[in-house]
Amino acid sequence: xxxxxxxxxxxxxxxxxxxxxxxxxxxxxxxxxxxxxxxxxxxxxxxxxxxxxxxxxxxxxxxxxxxxxxxxxxxxxxxxxxxxxxxxxxxxxxxxxxxxxxxxxxxxxxxxxxxxxxxxxxxxxxxxxxxxxxxxxxxxxxxxxxxxxxxxxxxxxxxxxxxxxxxxxxxxxxxxxxxxxxxxxxxxxxxxxxxxxxxxxxxxxxxxxxxxxxxxxxxxxxxxxxxxxxxxxxxxxxxxxxxxxxxxxxxxxxxxxxxxxxxxxxxxxxxxxxxxxxxxxxxxxxxxxxxxxxxxxxxxxxxxxxxxxxxxxxxxxxxxxxxxxxxxxxxxxxxxxxxxxxxxxxxxxxxxxxxxxxxxxxxxxxxxxxxxxxxxxxxxxxxxxxxxxxxxxxxxxxxxx
Amino acid sequence: xxxxxxxxxxxxxxxxxxxxxxxxxxxxxxxxxxxxxxxxxxxxxxxxxxxxxxxxxxxxxxxxxxxxxxxxxxxxxxxxxxxxxxxxxxxxxxxxxxxxxxxxxxxxxxxxxxxxxxxxxxxxxxxxxxxxxxxxxxxxxxxxxxxxxxxxxxxxxxxxxxxxxxxxxxxxxxxxxxxxxxxxxxxxxxxxxxxxxxxxxxxxxxxxxxxxxxxxxxxxxxxxxxxxxxxxxxxxxxxxxxx
Numbered sequence: 001x002x003x004x005x006x007x008x009x010x011x012x013x014x015x016x017x018x019x020x021x022x023x024x025x026x027x028x029x030x031x032x033x034x035x036x037x038x039x040x041x042x043x044x045x046x047x048x049x050x051x052x053x054x055x056x057x058x059x060x061x062x063x064x065x066x067x068x069x070x071x072x073x074x075x076x077x078x079x080x081x082x083x084x085x086x087x088x089x090x091x092x093x094x095x096x097x098x099x100x101x102x103x104x105x106x107x108x109x110x111x112x113x114x115x116x117x118x119x120x121x122x123x124x125x126x127x128x129x130x131x132x133x134x135x136x137x138x139x140x141x142x143x144x145x146x147x148x149x150x151x152x153x154x155x156x157x158x159x160x161x162x163x164x165x166x167x168x169x170x171x172x173x174x175x176x177x178x179x180x181x182x183x184x185x186x187x188x189x190x191x192x193x194x195x196x197x198x199x200x201x202x203x204x205x206x207x208x209x210x211x212x213x214x215x216x217x218x219x220x221x222x223x224x225x226x227x228x229x230x231x232x233x234x235x236x237x238x239x240x241x242x243x244x245x246x247x248x249x250x251x252x253x254x255x256x257x258x259x260x261x262x263x264x265x266x267x268x269x270x271x272x273x274x275x276x277x278x279x280x281x282x283x284x285x286x287x288x289x290x291x292x293x294x295x296x297x298x299x300x301x302x303x304x305x306x307x308x309x310x311x312x313x314x315x316x317x318x319x320x321x322x323x324x325x326x327x328x329x330x331x332x333x334x335x336x337x338x339x340x341x342x343x344x345x346x347x348x349x350x351x352x353x354x355x356x357x358x359x360x361x362x363x364x365x366x367x368x369x370x371x372x373x374x375x376x377x378x379x380x381x382x383x384x385x386x387x388x389x390x391x392x393x394x395x396x397x398x399x400x401x
Numbered sequence: 402x403x404x405x406x407x408x409x410x411x412x413x414x415x416x417x418x419x420x421x422x423x424x425x426x427x428x429x430x431x432x433x434x435x436x437x438x439x440x441x442x443x444x445x446x447x448x449x450x451x452x453x454x455x456x457x458x459x460x461x462x463x464x465x466x467x468x469x470x471x472x473x474x475x476x477x478x479x480x481x482x483x484x485x486x487x488x489x490x491x492x493x494x495x496x497x498x499x500x501x502x503x504x505x506x507x508x509x510x511x512x513x514x515x516x517x518x519x520x521x522x523x524x525x526x527x528x529x530x531x532x533x534x535x536x537x538x539x540x541x542x543x544x545x546x547x548x549x550x551x552x553x554x555x556x557x558x559x560x561x562x563x564x565x566x567x568x569x570x571x572x573x574x575x576x577x578x579x580x581x582x583x584x585x586x587x588x589x590x591x592x593x594x595x596x597x598x599x600x601x602x603x604x605x606x607x608x609x610x611x612x613x614x615x616x617x618x619x620x621x622x623x624x625x626x627x628x629x630x631x632x633x634x635x636x637x638x639x640x641x642x643x644x
Contacts, residue, residue: 018517018523018526019517019518022503022506022510022514022517025503025505025506025510026503026505026506028505029503029504029505029506030505309499309501310501310503312501313495313497313501314514314518315486316460316462316489316495317489317490317495317514317515317518317562318486318487318489318490318491318515318518318519319486319490319518320483320486320487321482323518394462394463395457395462396453396454396457396462396463398495398497398499398501399453399456399457399462399497399498399574
């Protein structure tokens with residue numbers, strides 16, 4: 001008897017390899033159920049990736065205004081909750097920030113909304129950035145046409161290229177629309193400005209056109225106010241970290257100061273906590289999980305039930321519970337990987353299709369990680385019921401009619 | 402327990418109870434039975450008399466509630482579940498009423514399963530499976546699927562699967578119930594030719610009176626007990642006529 005056990009312990013690896021091949025043949029032999037299970041997991045993966053990628057895209061749009069400005073440190077009124085929450089400060093705050101030890105330089109940034117008059121007479125909201133008149137710090141990183149320095153020209157503005165092609169497009173005499181070009185004029189709050197360049201920016205959540213100009217020109221466009229300074233952009237001196245300097249600015253001036261990353265987190269946190277967007281997407285993810293589990297789980301369980309006699313026969317013929325369990329785990333893992341792969345693939349194709357539209361679709365690593373975890377949960381639940389059934393299976397079932 | 406040297410299976414005081422309380426069913430009621438090496442023993446009796454429970458128990462598929470069974474000298478009750486499963490895999494072959502062949506596998510893969518479960522390399526298992534299929538007259542269809550076979554052919558594949566690993570004991574549950582008369586005769590002839598001999602034994606549960614003549618002895622069961630063991634099928638048929 002010891003010999004039997006010893007022999008069999010020695011051959012476990014071979015048993016596993018060959019029986020796993022048979023497990024896959026059993027799985028694929030029932031074509032209808034096989035495709036049903038894969039379709040369930042695929043559908044769940046597709047929904048999960050699509051919803052999570054859109055969520056990630058929307059979150060990215062929430063802080064597009066921060067990404068659009070290249071600055072290490074953002075200083076603002078302590079009451080500011082997110083990038084578009086303007087709480088203007090007096091211009092005198094700039095000097096206070098510049099005086100803080102460790103600050104290499106600090107410049108003004110105006111950020112507000114103005115009305116642009118379109119060719120058909122209607123108005124459209126535009127996000128206006130007023131950059132430091134001397135350095136243009138905070139300006140767009142990618143210029144499509146023209147140069148940032150062209151802002152020095154009289155009444156010059158730089159417009160984001162996407163809006164220049166659609167929302168801010170010119171209306172021609174025959175009523176058709178044409179893209180706004182360098183040299184064209186635009187009316188912002190009834191003030192005439194001239195397009196001096198086109199740039200690329202990340203589209204924000206409200207999909208507003210983005211227009212850059214100098215700080216003082218921006219103030220000439222917006223209605224006069226006592227406080228105009230939206231943000232102060234700063235950078236640490238060499239040898240200092242942005243974290244340390246922003247903490248120091250906060251302590252010394254009483255203003256709020258964040259690194260770009262901290263400001264992004266603050267903005268995203270605001271939208272997560274204060275809006276229903278997370279609940280909405282979480283509900284979608286939960287529904288995808290439920291649908292996947294119900295379709296894949298039910299079909300996988302039916303597949304196991306249909307093959308119960310075969311599992312019973314294998315058990316009678318000498319298959320251990322471990323062998324049968326590994327067969328089922330392999331079957332579940334196989335459909336899980338296949339469903340995840342095809343579902344993610346289809347979602348990516350959808351994303352490519354949406355590339356030029358207003359719906360954002362970004363695929364950071366965590367979208368795939370979350371989807372992978374949910375798919376693992378789906379196939380684990382699907383397999384668990386089957387495993388339970390097979391472990392408890394009395395091999396005598398094969399002798400019953 | 403005293404075991405005769407020529408005994409393939411010896412069961413003593415075998416009791417099997419299913420359920421508890423008011424739902425308790427006593428399927429086997431203290432059965433004593435011996436199957437000799439080299440013989441074909443048939444178990445007959447009305448439905449529900451415990452035939453299937455008896456072969457399940459003596460083949461180590463079911464645990465008895467009481468009593469014990471020695472199969473070629475090994476007391477299956479004293480083995481752990483894992484050891485009993487391994488013992489079954491190496492020493493016992495099964496032919497089921499409903500064949501239980503896996504439709505998505507070829508005939509040779511179906512037949513090779515008992516060997517694969519013992520860890521025999523795939524190529525060797527397939528070679529032996531081909532030999533077993535040749536023995537049952539299906540050597541030319543090794544790559545076919547079971548779905549393309551008639552009932553008789555499927556049962557022949559099931560027999561090939563039961564003998565491929567050279568088990569000492571083969572148990573068959575109603576092997577001819579799904580077959581016509583002629584095919585049934587051929588199947589039992591085949592079973593008898595490949596599954597008996599020195600150091601082996603064949604136990605067949607059947608209702609099919611047309612195959613009684615292939616039995617060396619017939620055990621008549623009723624109400625969970627072996628009522629009588631007939632030393633030949635003629636004795637059994639004579640007793641049947643008298644009753």
